[in-house]
Amino acid sequence: xxxxxxxxxxxxxxxxxxxxxxxxxxxxxxxxxxxxxxxxxxxxxxxxxxxxxxxxxxxxxxxxxxxxxxxxxxxxxxxxxxxxxxxxxxxxxxxxxxxxxxxxxxxxxxxxxxxxxxxxxxxxxxxxxxxxxxxxxxxxxxxxxxxxxxxxxxxxxxxxxxxxxxxxxxxxxxxxxxxxxxxxxxxxxxxxxxxxxxxxxxxxxxxxxxxxxxxxxxxxxxxxxxxxxxxxxxxxxxxxxxxxxxxxxxxxxxxxxxxxxxxxxxxxxxxxxxxxxxxxxxxxxxxxxxxxxxxxxxxxxxxxxxxxxxxxxxxxxxxxxxxxxxxxxxxxxxxxxxxxxxxxxxxxxxxxxxxxxxxxxxxxxxxxxxxxxxxxxxxxxxxxxxxxxxxxxxxxxxxxxxxxxxxxxxxxxxxxxxxxxxxxxxxxxxxxxxxxxxxxxxxxxxxxxxxxxxxxxxxxxxxxxxxxxxxxxxxxxxxxxxxxxxxxxxxxxxxxxxxxxxxxxxxxxxxxxxxxxxxxxxxx
Amino acid sequence: xxxxxxxxxxxxxxxxxxxxxxxxxxxxxxxxxxxxxxxxxxxxxxxxxxxxxxxxxxxxxxxxxxxxxxxxxxxxxxxxxxxxxxxxxxxxxxxxxxxxxxxxxxxxxxxxxxxxxxxxxxxxxxxxxxxxxxxxxxxxxxxxxxxxxxxxxxxxxxxxxxxxxxxxxxxxxxxxxxxxxxxxxxxxxxxxxxxxxxxxxxxxxxxxxxxxxxxxxxxxxxxxxxxxxxxxxxxxxxxxxxxxxxxxxxxxxxxxxxxxxxxxxxxxxxxxxxxxxxxxxxxxxxxxxxxxxxxxxxxxxxxxxxxxxxxxxxxxxxxxxxxxxxxxxxxxxxxxxxxxxxxxxx
Numbered sequence: 001x002x003x004x005x006x007x008x009x010x011x012x013x014x015x016x017x018x019x020x021x022x023x024x025x026x027x028x029x030x031x032x033x034x035x036x037x038x039x040x041x042x043x044x045x046x047x048x049x050x051x052x053x054x055x056x057x058x059x060x061x062x063x064x065x066x067x068x069x070x071x072x073x074x075x076x077x078x079x080x081x082x083x084x085x086x087x088x089x090x091x092x093x094x095x096x097x098x099x100x101x102x103x104x105x106x107x108x109x110x111x112x113x114x115x116x117x118x119x120x121x122x123x124x125x126x127x128x129x130x131x132x133x134x135x136x137x138x139x140x141x142x143x144x145x146x147x148x149x150x151x152x153x154x155x156x157x158x159x160x161x162x163x164x165x166x167x168x169x170x171x172x173x174x175x176x177x178x179x180x181x182x183x184x185x186x187x188x189x190x191x192x193x194x195x196x197x198x199x200x201x202x203x204x205x206x207x208x209x210x211x212x213x214x215x216x217x218x219x220x221x222x223x224x225x226x227x228x229x230x231x232x233x234x235x236x237x238x239x240x241x242x243x244x245x246x247x248x249x250x251x252x253x254x255x256x257x258x259x260x261x262x263x264x265x266x267x268x269x270x271x272x273x274x275x276x277x278x279x280x281x282x283x284x285x286x287x288x289x290x291x292x293x294x295x296x297x298x299x300x301x302x303x304x305x306x307x308x309x310x311x312x313x314x315x316x317x318x319x320x321x322x323x324x325x326x327x328x329x330x331x332x333x334x335x336x337x338x339x340x341x342x343x344x345x346x347x348x349x350x351x352x353x354x355x356x357x358x359x360x361x362x363x364x365x366x367x368x369x370x371x372x373x374x375x376x377x378x379x380x381x382x383x384x385x386x387x388x389x390x391x392x393x394x395x396x397x398x399x400x401x402x403x404x405x406x407x408x409x410x411x412x413x414x415x416x417x418x419x420x421x422x423x424x425x426x427x428x429x430x431x432x433x434x435x436x437x438x439x440x441x442x443x444x445x446x447x448x449x450x451x452x453x454x455x456x457x458x459x460x461x462x463x464x465x466x467x468x469x470x471x472x473x474x475x476x477x478x479x480x481x482x483x484x485x486x487x488x489x490x491x492x493x494x495x496x497x498x499x500x501x502x503x504x505x506x507x508x509x510x511x512x513x514x515x516x517x518x519x520x521x522x523x524x
Numbered sequence: 525x526x527x528x529x530x531x532x533x534x535x536x537x538x539x540x541x542x543x544x545x546x547x548x549x550x551x552x553x554x555x556x557x558x559x560x561x562x563x564x565x566x567x568x569x570x571x572x573x574x575x576x577x578x579x580x581x582x583x584x585x586x587x588x589x590x591x592x593x594x595x596x597x598x599x600x601x602x603x604x605x606x607x608x609x610x611x612x613x614x615x616x617x618x619x620x621x622x623x624x625x626x627x628x629x630x631x632x633x634x635x636x637x638x639x640x641x642x643x644x645x646x647x648x649x650x651x652x653x654x655x656x657x658x659x660x661x662x663x664x665x666x667x668x669x670x671x672x673x674x675x676x677x678x679x680x681x682x683x684x685x686x687x688x689x690x691x692x693x694x695x696x697x698x699x700x701x702x703x704x705x706x707x708x709x710x711x712x713x714x715x716x717x718x719x720x721x722x723x724x725x726x727x728x729x730x731x732x733x734x735x736x737x738x739x740x741x742x743x744x745x746x747x748x749x750x751x752x753x754x755x756x757x758x759x760x761x762x763x764x765x766x767x768x769x770x771x772x773x774x775x776x777x778x779x780x781x782x783x784x785x786x787x788x789x790x791x792x793x794x795x796x797x798x799x800x801x802x803x804x805x806x807x808x809x810x811x812x813x814x815x816x817x818x819x820x821x822x823x824x825x826x827x828x829x830x831x832x833x834x835x836x837x838x839x840x841x842x843x844x845x846x847x848x849x850x851x852x853x854x855x856x857x858x859x860x861x862x863x864x865x866x867x868x869x870x
Contacts, residue, residue, distance in 0.1 A: 067755070088757040103752035105745050107815050116745055116756040119738050126736035 016079030017042050018176040018207045019064060019095060024073035026059055033059040034070070035231045039209075041176065046198070046208045048218040048239070051228035052251055052417075052445035057211050058100070060228070061180050064209070066091035077176070089172075096169030096177040100184070104161050106154030111136035113153050114168045143167040144197070159190040163197065170206070177201075178209045183217060184443050187306035187471055188507060195221055213445060215247060216473075227251055252447050272296045274332075275465040276348075276434045278317065281326035286312040287488035289326065294434065294465040299457060301479035302469045305507050309488040311353055314438045314469035318350035319343030331433050344373065349432030351424050351440050359423040360411050367393030367407040370425040396425040401451060417448030424452060428459070435459050435466040441475055453478040471507060473500055559809060560824040563860055567831045575838035585716060587834045589785070592719040593618070595826040596778035597794075597801045598808075599730055600771035602822035605805060606734070607767045608747035608814025609667070609674050613681030614775040614801065617659050618794035620689040621776035622783045625652035626701060627692050637698045645702040649780060652705075656776025659685065660769035667768070668761045682798070690791060699788040709784015719781045726774070731819040739763065747814030800850075804829050807857040828857055 017040045026034040034056045041047045051057050062068040063075070066085065075082040083090035104113050111129075112119060114136045119127040136149035145163040147156065156164065162182060169177055179198075183191045198208065198221060210222055218225055219239060227234040227250040234250050276294040281287065286309035294300045304310035315321055317328055322338025329335060330346040343350075352358035360369055370393050371378060378392065379385035393407040400421045404414055411422055420440070427435060437456055441449040456466050457478060468475050476482050484492040484506040492506040571578035597614050604611050625648045630639030643651065663681060667674045711718040733740040745753040746760050754760050775794075783789045808825025810817030832853050833846070841849065 092757070097755075099755065101751070103749070103755050105748035105752050105815070107748050108741075108744060112741065116753070117738060117742060117758045119741055123738055126732075127738065127741065 016076070018045075018078055019209070020076045021060070021064065022074055024060070024063060024070045024075070026063065026068065026070050032231050034063075036073075037228065037231070037233045039226050039233070039236075041207050041209055042224075043175070044202060044205045044207050045224060046202055046210060046222045048210045048212065048222035048225040049228065050212065050215065050218060050225060050247070050251060051234075052447060055228040055251075056231040057228060058180065061097065061099075061178055061209075061211070064178060065095055065097040092169075092172040092174060094174055094176065096166075096172060096174040098162065098165045098169055098177065098179050098182055100180040102161060102165070104153045104156075104165060106152065108153060109150055110140075110147055110153055110156070110164055111149035113164060114139055114149070114171065116168075139167055139171055140164075143170065144200070157190075158185045159193065162186070162190075162194065166197070166201075170201070175205060176207045176209070178211070180211045181213065181443065182210075183212060183214060188504060189305050191217070213443060213449075215244060215446070218247075219244075229253055248446055251445075272298070275330065276317065276467065277329045278313070279327050279329070281313065281316065281328065282324045283309070283312055283316055283321055283488075284324050287485070290485075290488070290490060291326075292483055292490070294467055296463055296465060297460050298481065299460045299466045299468060299479045301476040301482035302467060302485065303471055303476055303482050303503065303507055304485035305471055307487070308485040308507070310469050310471075310485045311438055313485070314436050314467060315350075315352075317343070317434070317467065318348050318436050320350075344430060347430070347433035349373075349427035349430055349435045351427045351435070351437040353438040353442070355420055355423045355442075359426075360419060362412040363410055365393075365408045366397065366402065366404050366411055366414070366422055369411050369422050370396045371429060373426055374429045392429070396429065399428075400425050400455060417444035420444045420448065420452065424455065428455075432459075433464055435464065436469065437466065438469040439472065439475070440468060440470070441472060449474065473503060476503060558821075558824075560807065560821070560828050560857070560860070563828055563857070564824060564831060567828065567835060571831065571835040571838065574835060578835065578838055583834070583838075585720070587830050588720050589717045591826050591830045592717075592723045593778040593782040593785070593794075594797065594800065594804070594830070595723055595823060596726065596774050596781070597797060598804050598822050598826045599727060599819060600774040601801050601805045602808070602810050602817060602819055603730065603734075603743065603767050604771045605810045605812060606747050606814060606817055607743045607764055608750065609764060609768065610678060610812075611663060611768060611771050612675070612678040612798050613659065613663065613685055614771060615794045615796070615798040616682045616685035616689065617656060617772050617775035618779040618782060618797070619789070619792075620685040620692075621652045621655040621659070622705070622779040622789045622793075623689045623693050623698065624655045625649070626698055626705065626789065629702060630700070635700045637693065637696065637700065646704050648702045648705040649708075652776050652780055653773060656773040656779075657769055659776075660772030661765070663772065664765035664768045668765055686795065689793075693789070693791055695791055697788045697790045701783060701788065705780065706784040706787060709781045710787075719785065722781070727819055727823055734819055743767065744815050747811075747816070749815070800829065803854040803857075807854065807860075825857075829853065 020038075020040045022038045024034050024037045025032075037056060037060060039047075039049065039060065049057055049060070059068065063070050066083065066088065069085050077094040083094070105116070108116070111133050115132060119132055133149050140147055140149060143163070143166065145160070145167050147160050147164060153161065153164070166177070166179075182194060186194060195217075198210075202208065208222075210218070212218060222239050224236065225239050225242065225247065226236040227247070229251060230253075272295040274293045275296050276292075278290060278292040281290045281292075290313060292300075292302070292313070302310045302314060312321060316323060316337060319335070319338060319340040319342055327334050328337055330343075330348060333346065335346040335348070336342040356362075361372070367389050371389050374392070375384050376382075378388045390407055396402070397404060397407060402414075402421045402425065403418050411419055414422070420442075424437070424440065427437070435456060440452055440456065444452065453475065456468065460466050460480075468479055470476060480496060482494045482498065482503065483490055484494070484503070486507065494503065494506075568579075577583055597618065600614055601611070626637075627639045628642050628651055629645045629648050630637060631641045632638055659681070663674075663678060666672045666677045708718055708722065713721055734743060742753065742758045742763050745756065745758055746763060750760050779789075779793065782793060804825035805817075805822045806812060806825070807828065808817070808823065809821035810825075829850075833850070836846070836849060
């Protein structure tokens with residue numbers, strides 16, 4: 001059955017779309033995840049699917065890949081009806097998928113991950129490990145992935161892992177691949193390499209469904225875009241003929257406010273008090289003699305690619321790393337490094353990099369999560385009074401416009417953007433002098449992104465200061481000043497009005513750095 | 525907060541791992557299961573110094589024979605832990621399965637313990653194994669179909685099955701067993717007890733299945749990341765169910781060997797073993813979180829524990845100290861395997 005159906009997919013005669021879904025509806029209990037939704041992806045097309053959190057994108061992905069059954073609607077691959085539900089092999093020969101969550105198993109080798117559940121031809125035939133390595137090498141070579149198949153997968157970088165997943169997904173013979181937020185965890189350089197690879201594959205006739213929160217990526221990579229909102233299909237259009245504003249409007253259902261209003265701001269006076277001073281900071285293995293200062297009323301960006309050390313500097317300010325040398329002072333007083341309580345007392349608030357790992361206790365309520373840093377203020381003698389917690393949380397929910405059924409709802413039930421707001425609420429709960437926000441808009445939708453950046457700006461406006469650690473151009477654009485790090489050193493500093501190319505070039509270490517750094521990079 | 529700092533490590537070491545990724549380096553993780561081998565050698569040396577009786581074949585065969593029943597439970601637990609589950613009821617299965625089998629076949633009158641006499645006596649062994657399968661299947665049903673918490677379900681099973689054994693056997697040891705039932709525990713093949721041969725074969729079979737069979741590898745995939753295993757087309761529930769059944773089957777089989785070895789089914793057979801079984805499995809390098817470890821490692825775990833007991837007996841340590849030392853050894857062995865393998869144990 002699998003053979004007869006895959007044949008037309010690669011044939012020349014077939015002009016039917018590689019994947020076509022019509023009238024798809026899906027409910028989970030009372031929630032409607034998809035309402036009469038449709039999408040159609042032509043052969044060799046790069047198709048983007050955008051929408052705010054909760055628009056139904058993830059549900060569509062699990063229906064397209066055969067993990068969920070739609071309540072109504074039909075699904076066709078290259079004109080053929082979809083395989084029976086549960087026939088995983090048949091599904092995978094039609095559609096490949098790189099899921100948002102990694103499906104690589106860290107304790108197994110790359111080779112075994114690539115051929116998981118098909119290490120040998122038959123269940124009772126012993127696995128020939130040497131042969132398996134050979135096949136893995138061949139497969140990785142075919143897709144130009146430079147990874148040693150004998151390495152355990154947990155030693156891979158995020159980027160390498162992603163390439164391994166793509167290679168595995170395509171190895172089943174599908175000519176259509178779904179990429180669910182593949183760039184969320186990659187740095188700018190990694191994203192470039194991923195896109196190069198995807199364009200390569202596209203030239204070989206592979207079609208994509210690309211899901212991303214970064215509209216710029218959609219413009220960079222895709223030819224067609226489909227917009228979902230509130231569980232329904234809104235529009236499908238050619239990317240070239242669609243302005244950014246129009247796209248955001250389709251996603252949000254209202255005309256977007258331009259961020260241009262910010263840019264009229266006057267930069268804070270040079271004479272303002274220095275709130276955060278990092279002096280000749282040296283962190284083992286990440287940075288050396290790094291100095292940085294943030295004044296009252298200022299939002300400063302600390303830019304850099306993944307290995308640049310900018311995240312570590314931000315975390316060091318929040319007390320997560322002990323400094324080997326140098327000092328960090330907040331409001332004139334030196335803070336002991338490597339101690340989170342010391343940093344909290346000094347008035348540093350942290351929005352950590354990964355909200356799932358460092359930010360939230362998923363099964364606990366919004367209220368508990370938002371007040372985690374201020375439990376000492378919620379009752380006398382170390383008690384935490386539920387009433388005070390609730391009141392405090394209510395204020396945070398209003399303040400940050402967190403969309404939640406109530407303060408008692410578990411955070412895991414919220415959408416990504418609202419979860420991130422809870423993390424920000426927690427950081428703001430202590431009323432910090434300096435807010436350190438690491439990739440604060442990671443994986444949140446356009447609307448929440450604008451809101452969060454405005455809120456961070458609000459912190460600075462009340463006479464405090466904020467440090468945004470990010471490699472995201474949208475985040476950096478919200479800053480008064482951007483300091484760029486490359487390999488543990490400051491390589492550039494920009495005031496407002498920089499151009500995207502300048503910033504990216506600086507983060508990549510191309511501008512104003514010795515040639516040595518460049519060759520080192522290529523040596524990888 | 526320690527979790528927070530740990531998380532930053534991968535980011536910090538990104539640069540190094542990219543360089544390492546392309547080099548074919550020595551993967552120390554592969555030798556994790558061997559980490560107790562030096563400890564066993566040291567124990568052997570100590571035993572040799574302590575008593576000349578240690579390095580005699582009688583003594584070593586005795587140690588091995590005493591390890592057989594425990595090691596079958598360890599094999600079962602290793603498989604179940606690797607697939608990411610737990611089964612505490614194994615220690616009761618080892619007692620209740622033989623009792624039910626014997627109860628069904630023994631004549632209704634004449635002996636000290638009267639059964640139902642429903643089936644011919646030769647069916648005792650198949651019946652016992654069948655009871656094991658049934659217990660495993662029931663555990664699987666409760667855990668996988670009704671989605672109950674596996675730890676508590678099997679904890680309940682532990683108590684319930686022990687109670688069933690006490691009720692059926694009226695709290696007494698059953699001594700008049702069918703000869704077919706005691707054969708395997710008593711027989712010697714080529715001068716070595718049959719139980720040791722059988723154990724060796726079962727461990728080898730288990731080790732090979734985990735190393736070279738697709739379904740064996742699926743255990744690691746499921747224990748490592750069940751969702752990823754599911755997307756790779758592995759029938760997660762079915763395999764976990766089969767593993768639970770195999771586990772109980774092994775426990776029932778251990779019951780046969782144990783009963784044969786001592787010539788009776790003791791009312792407390794297996795009682796309290798599960799702690800030792802878990803300790804042996806974990807110091808042998810199997811992770812309680814699933815997805816890590818090997819059958820061979822688990823075997824070294826049992827041997828370590830048994831050798832320590834033997835060496836202490838030979839050294840004339842008063843038996844009243846045994847319990848204290850047993851616990852202390854488990855902790856010391858954990859520390860050794862932690863540093864020998866260089867990996868944190870959650």
